[in-house]
Amino acid sequence: MKNFLLIFISLLLISATTRKNGFKIEDPLIPIEDILSGGPPKDGIPSIDSPEFIGSKKAKSVFNPDARALVIEVGGVKKAYPIPILNWHEVVNDQISEFNIAVTYCPLCGSGIIFLSDYGGRTLQFGVSGLLYQSDVLLYDRQTESLWSQLELKAISGKYKGTPLIPLPTAHINLHKYLEENPDALTLSTKTGFVRDYSSSPYQGYERENKTYFPVNITSNEYHKKEWSLLVDKKLIIPLGSLQGKKGNKVFKVGKESFKVRWDKEKKDLVCEAQAQRCISAYFFALKTFYPEAKIN
Template identity: 25%
Template sequence: MNRFLLYFLISIVLLIALELLSVYFIMPFPGSQLGLDADDPSQASLGRVELAYWLHTNIGWLRLVGLLFLFYPAFRLLVKPVRKWYRYVAGGLLLLYSVVLYMVNQEMMADQLFKQPIHKRVVPMSENKIPLDKLVIGFESVGQATAYPLQLIGYHHQVRDTVGSQPIMVTYCTVCRTGRVFSPLVRGQADEFRLVGMDHFNAMFEDKRTGTWWRQATGEAVVGPLRGQAILDLPARQMTLGEWAAEHPNTRVLQADPAFADEFERMKSYDRGLSKGKLTRRDSASWQPKSWIIGVEQAGFTTAYDWNELQKKRVLNDVVGGEPLVLTMAPDSASFGAWNRRVGTQVLTFRYANRQLMDEETHSVWTWRGHCTAGPLAGKRLAPMRRAYQEFWHSWRSFHLDTKRFNKP
């Protein structure tokens, strides 16, 4: 083989590999993300993320060096008399590299696969078109409430909004089933974020000012200048739109952007865990990687609760981080609540019988929302537990390595 063709082949293969590797470790390609049963996946995958970040930040000069090495053998193949098929091979590989360069930096970029709303519409309930049985992430600030349907934010991955004069960043990762609302302030300044990829199947965002990569499930900066810091996780709740609207009659609701009708259609069964894709489809058995759980965090302690058990028993009593907790299931079997069982100096124990939620200490009757409607404690309300999320079991255990499993040794 002509030595200049050999040099050309080596250079072009290295360039193609460079482009592919720059996205391979942070996108769901075969083998790019660690298995769900890794002993310490959040740390084991970090080396791959660090490599991806290094390639991301150095891709410019690496690409330039590769092109310089490519230039000389390409020039010799063009000006020197060589076999015609040498030039055909070289031309074909250059075309292949051009295609890879375009695909990697346009079509395969996370923020191009999952785009932000073009025409964002947030309307009052009187103008709402979202069905009441759809799950939403609800957020309230200074008396103003807004609901963000999972079917919509699951595609967008993030939606920026202002609620009660507070700027927020509503995020969702369908592969982890994690809904989070963050303050977009970084070091006290509002910043812009773009979806850059994933870390062990969880979405990552890159801030515009420093280029740091942030993990969606925890708000923690995993690589970059601000590594180790975290953006503020704001309290939000997940339930059906009907239940959210019953609590907040004046709520606003995010509407579907017509520009993404096809994408939303593919997400229509996600709420119920019936997605066709294996990365987003629910495992109906308990404690499997794709099983639904409720994860609760309190004072640095975490516990996971089986969604199937809560649906069956309707109420679960526990203690997390020294605080007495009760999880409640709404009549629709899709909405849930997490509440502190302490009322004044008294800690209550709840049971569900005869389709009623009652406490054993006073036999008062309560709603799943933590409101007492009858009995000695009528008019009392349970305080919400701030950090309670529904998500896939693999996600919660990946980023909460010391978590306990309720009713499990």
Template identity: 35%
Template sequence: MSPLSALKISLPLAALLLPLSSTLASPPLVDPPAVPIAYSLEEFRSAVRSGGPGKDGIPAIDNPRFQSAEQADGFLDDEDIVIGIYRHGEARAYPQRILVWHEIVNDEFAGEPVSITYCPLTGTALGFERGDTELGVSGKLVNSNLVMYDRATDSEWPQILGVAIDGPLSGKGLEEFRVFWTTWGQWKARHPDTEVLTDQTGYVRNYRRDPYGSYRPLRGYYHPDSRRLFPVMTDDERYPPKSMVLGVRTADGAIAIDKDALREEEVVDVSLNGSQYTVVHDPDLDTGWVFHNPDDIEIEASNLTFNAEGVSGSGLENLEAVNAFEAMWFAWAAFYPETAVYEGGEAL
């Protein structure tokens, strides 16, 4: 509900709505969080900035509508960016050109409530389990990254961190799941039966125009050498600020994988504080799958198979999958200033 709509609610009705909202359960939690936290919660709170629009000024999509891949071809070109999800046997694509105006979609897969989140300022897309509540856009940023809030407790969660920095759930993490930053042509080739989020969102927006720039070709805010708009807690100039990396973070630490190196080598083995991980390139979606590989099992690219269910192959059967996501370099380094970097050969 937009702030203007909220003003039209009569006082008695608004009072009736408040108890209903307060009975919502908090989202599923990870306690302690399974990601590194480089700063204190107080430091994060001190670094929060207003992004311009107020709370819910960027409205989440709470009642998403979908169409078939064939219908979506009239709206999307093959090179358009989509956020893809395959979960519980269902495939869906969320066009970046729609998400740029809303940043959060509260959806369900096989009855499981989830939130699909996208921050255009950091180029990051992540999926979170939301339980009986919903996530919304707070209007705040930290390290230029979207700060979400949950409607049950009003706790605030930077998207890249996935850990609450303010509110009753401070210090607790959200349950994540894998989403894919890819193109419409690549996604529908992998999932021809995919559903696609439509522009029938209930809001009037120009979904053929991106207010920040363009990914086809890269220009405006998204150009690798363009300047960020907001301050960050740590500035790392090893790469152009908007260069895209594949980010991996676990309780063992954080590492950014150079995507050109991943494409060339196909299988990359990295170490995070003594723990071994293997990253394999998915050539069809142009992304990486990450696995915890404590026994340092050798994985051969020639033995890998990619399909709707993901990746399979000799040696992967008993390895634990680890979440990974694409991010602009400046944002990844700001949240994880001690990040290692893999650009071929050894992690630096």
């Protein structure tokens, strides 16, 4: 009986702790069997840690008119991070105004979120773990190797387990249109220190396919899986196709608060005009998977 108990306890400990892609994962906040290898090893998708920037005129000559970008403004400083670069790197460790930030993008979910990277009095440098949860990138910090779920908005294992990520107001929009409206903005340069063809995408055709490369626990046939959508305050999902007219704006009531949403179907822009830190743009399947209780517009 004693030996049986020892074996049982040992099995429990093994089930709660495992190694994946070189990471020791102990008692994570998500089911350990749902943490999958995306293929590349840790840092096989290299983050950009010393970003260089170019002016708007140069950027418009480098990137195609249909190129999209994650954009942010803090303290009067405006920056754009083109998706053609983020497709290859997924993380940019940067600064804006006096803040240290991590620019993150998951091509599989279409989700782009910019976070503060100062936690507990130290600046964390983020990288790509090579692991996925519900098809979304699991980030890691190089200081403690804690794993962070981008769309869960928190660390799911390691020293920082349970620590929430602090998002900054971010929009995912057409780059050329943004630069025309903000000629003083700085754009991430293709001089990244890596040899990549930024004129091509390693995910060519993916957004047109009504399927995912990796399994997710929640599926819905209400919209095409890659329908461009906006999550508002974790409670409302607005698919671009649900909105009337090619472009416009509308105020949505979420609880007791109002959110003004602007869209342009030709440019595939769908953004919150204010409180953008409480809004996330991504593919419909990703938002539905991570926020299944959210109402669909």
